[in-house]
Amino acid sequence: MTEHAPVPVFQPHVGVDTIKAVVDALHAGWLGMGAITQAFEEGLARFLELRDRHVLATNTGTSALHLGLLAAGVGAGDEVITPAFNFVADHQAIVATGATPVLCDVDDATLGLDPDKAAALVGPKTKAVLPLHFGGRPGRLKELYAMAERHRLRIVEDATHAFGSRADGRMLGSFGDITCFSFDPVKVITSIDGGAVVVGDRELLERLRHWRFLGIDRETHERYKNSRAWEYDVVGQGFRYHMTNINAAIGLSQLARADEFIAARRASCRLYNERLAGLDGVRRPATDFTDVAPFIYTVRVEADQREGLIEHLKRRGIATGIHFLPAQDFSFLKGCRRGDLSVTERVTREILTLPLHTLMPAAVVERVAAAIREYFGAR
Ligand SMILES: Cc1ncc(COP(=O)(O)O)c(C=O)c1O
Structure with a gap:
């Protein structure tokens, strides 16, 4: 990138490895969900260090969240507590189940759900809590799990920002209740569009497979062999949320480089932290990004x-x-505000996302940091 080349906010890395993976998958001729989808799920399970847990690939992170909520038993008449400081995909996924999102404030330090404020919003209709690991940081997860246990609530973690992050040394997804990921075009690894849900029991995995493919009972097993079942039962409501072989091939090629991508992103964040240190008027994330992807x-x-x-x-x-943007201000979500949202109100006016690319030359970070220092009059 030259000195004056435009710097986008996001820039995924698409190498020849990814291009080759797509071409190979296209030539293989089975374009829909198939053996590569299964291989991607197996790869995800290894990367996420799953031992007794199971992963299901989906066509988006939003559909992963929808399925994760269904797996938690969320449905019509229920309430789900989730941050107001969050992407609307979470709120829509909750609404898709028939439940109502209850907008909760975040913790000023981590920008994750505030467990005390979440506890104050629990009522007779509360079924689950949907925290977001904002920017890759798991926030006060342990306290949230303790709160959920006290109130007998399910937790569906939105780890769409946190693929490869750890909490207390453990990979997100490898423990807990239900965890959802996204592999959309700008995420840490991409499958162009894609997502995944991780659950703790095999029976639930089977139900997820039915929901993922129109409620058809034998579809997953047949398609993983790149074939189809022409006789089947439809065992319940279902959606068309499966991941195709082509998307899975892209995902697999990116997964092979996930450690490298995460290390590079982490190094860029650390350099930002270093270059913006001591700058009056700029508050940096309070983390050195250890264990954060x-x-x-x-x-x-x-x-x-x-x-x-x-x-x-x-x-x-x-x-x-x-x-x-503050979710409580969206017309659709106006009725979902309950308690104090003062941190969200402040943070949504103060927050600014700087460019972070998958493989970002240090010179680009230096250029952005220098421009910020210039604005605030520091040299
Ligand atoms: C916080 C959050 N949740 C959910 C999603 C949805 O993921 P997807 O774009 O894969 O549907 C996103 C996407 O950016 C997100 O930022």
Whole structure:
């Protein structure tokens, strides 16, 4: 990238390995869900260090969340507590089950769900909690599990930002209740579009397989052999949420390099932290990214400085993003606000996503950091 080349917020790495994987999968001729989907699931299980848990690949992270919620028994009339500081995919996945999202505030330090505020929102209709591991950081997960146990609630973890992150040394997905991932175009690894759900029991996995493919009982087993069952039963409601061989081939090629991608992203985040240290007006994430597989790198600035900084960076060819807008302000979710959302209200005005690419040259991080230092008048 030259000195003045535009810097996008996201830039996945698509190498010749990924291109070759797609071409090979296309030539193999079985384009839909098949043997490569199964191989991707097996690869995910190894990467996530699953021992007695099971993974199911889906066509998006949103459908993984929908299925994860169904697996938790969430349905019509239930309530699910989830951050207001979150992407609307989570809120829509909850609504898709017939349940109502209850918007909860986040913890100022980790930007993950605040367990105390979540506990205060528990009522007779509460069925589950859906925390987000914002930016790849698991937040106060242990406290959330303790809270959920006290109130007999299920936890569906949104780990779409945190593929490869660990909590207390354990890979997210390898423990806990239900965990969901995304492999959309800009995630740590991509299958172009894709997702996965991890559950703890085999019977549940079988139900997930039915939900994933139109409620058809034999579909998964046959398709994993690149064939189809022409006689089958339909055992319940189902969706068309399966991952194709082509997407799985892309996912597998990226998975083979996941450690390298994560290490590179982590190094970029650490360099940002270093270069923005001591800069008045910029609050960096309070982590050194050990055990974090970062999806985005965000800073917080005074609310009245954000627009100016965005414009300043834009003039220098540097794009930024905002994760997230306050969900309580969306017309569709207005009725889902219950308690105090003061942290969300503040953070959504202060947060700014800086460019973070899969394999990002240090010079690009230096350029972004220098432009930010320039804006705040530091050298
Ligand atoms: C927090 C969060 N949850 C869920 C999703 C949905 O994932 P997908 O785009 O794979 O449907 C995203 C996607 O960006 C996300 O950021």
